[in-house]
Amino acid sequence: MPAVSDCINMLDSETKAVETPEDHAEELRLWLRLLTCTTLIEGEVRGRLRQRFDVTLPRFDLMAQLxxxxxxxxxxxxxxxMMVSNGNVTGLVERLVESGHLDRRTSETDRRVQVIRLTKLGRGEFRKMAAEHETWIADLFADLTPKDVRELMRLLAKTKASAQKSAGRRRT
Amino acid sequence: MPAVSDCINMLDSETKAVETPEDHAEELRLWLRLLTCTTLIEGEVRGRLRQRFDVTLPRFDLMAQLxxxxxxxxxxxxxxxMMVSNGNVTGLVERLVESGHLDRRTSETDRRVQVIRLTKLGRGEFRKMAAEHETWIADLFADLTPKDVRELMRLLAKTKASAQKSAGRRRT
DNA sequence: CCAAATTGTTTTAAGCATAAAATGTTTTTG
DNA sequence: CAAAAACATTTTATGCTTAAAACAATTTGG
Known part of the structure; x- marks a missing residue:
């Protein structure tokens, strides 16, 4: 809600057409806090994956999808x-095929398409990592009550929808 | 709360010592949702910065700090x-000094230390970008009510504290 | 005072990431 | 049916990012 002093110029012509220098500091702070939380947790998970399993986060994420x-x-x-670029996936897959975690083959029905799967090795290693990973996440969120978790889920769903709508508006 | 069937083995010896395969699926889902929101917004901001100002997100973030x-x-x-590695900053600063946005000098009192500042050019360009950036963020969060924003701020603060505590536990 | 620890930065090697252009394939359409 | 559009992936060029090691300067504890 803009302060009264910021709204004076709303009075001089049709209200809707007048630009008011609105204050969006709260949203900005929210965004920075969201980013901080993500960066913090992501860094922690990255470090644990590396130390414990000598695997990178992108590799883990890709295996999780598969x-x-x-x-x-x-x-x-x-x-x-994964919300990453095509070229990124190409390289990531290349390295995981190389290390024997992924199997890659050209689709029978459409020769443009590459289908990738976890190999037995890849699935086995992933399952081990995933089990520990889940406990790390639980620990990182340990101070949130079940109600906090539910409420965050709800608000983040709303945030996601809002952001998608905004992103869509731009592309249109 | 584990289902009854998962708790049977808690009965056969001292309760505290027995491992129960706890279910942390909710926390995991929360983490993925958090990550999705951040990735979505970050990607949108990155794209707009590039299209509108031909600047990368890391450069913008660094200038914002300064x-x-x-x-x-x-x-x-x-x-x-910025919660990034030292080496990362070295390179980022190098490029921004090169482009005339940053000024860098060795501290008078401690010759290990490099002090960086925005140049006049850097500050001017940043202010222009920041003003637009703020409207993008406001738009991305537009569907959240002021109450939603407050509540998210609160819950994310709690999340950050929880994650920091967990990260600290590990390093100790 | 001086060796040892600490601190601040840079370098190195590897991998991740993007946007845009290029390549090959399939589908659409005039 | 052939040209054009759409699609899936790869390549290219550039920049970001990290962890670990190396380097340099300062502080600390004996």
């Missing part, structure tokens, strides 16, 4: 799910 | 504030 898709995924599926 | 510190900051201050 673990949920026993029949495999195409590179663009992965790219959309 | 704008709040008229007397300059040391590289490790910046590194801590």
């Amino acid at each position: 673990d949920k898709a026993p029949d495999g995924m195409t590179l663009s599926d992965v790219s959309k799910r | 704008d709040k510190a008229p007397d300059g900051m040391t590289l490790s201050d910046v590194s801590k504030r």
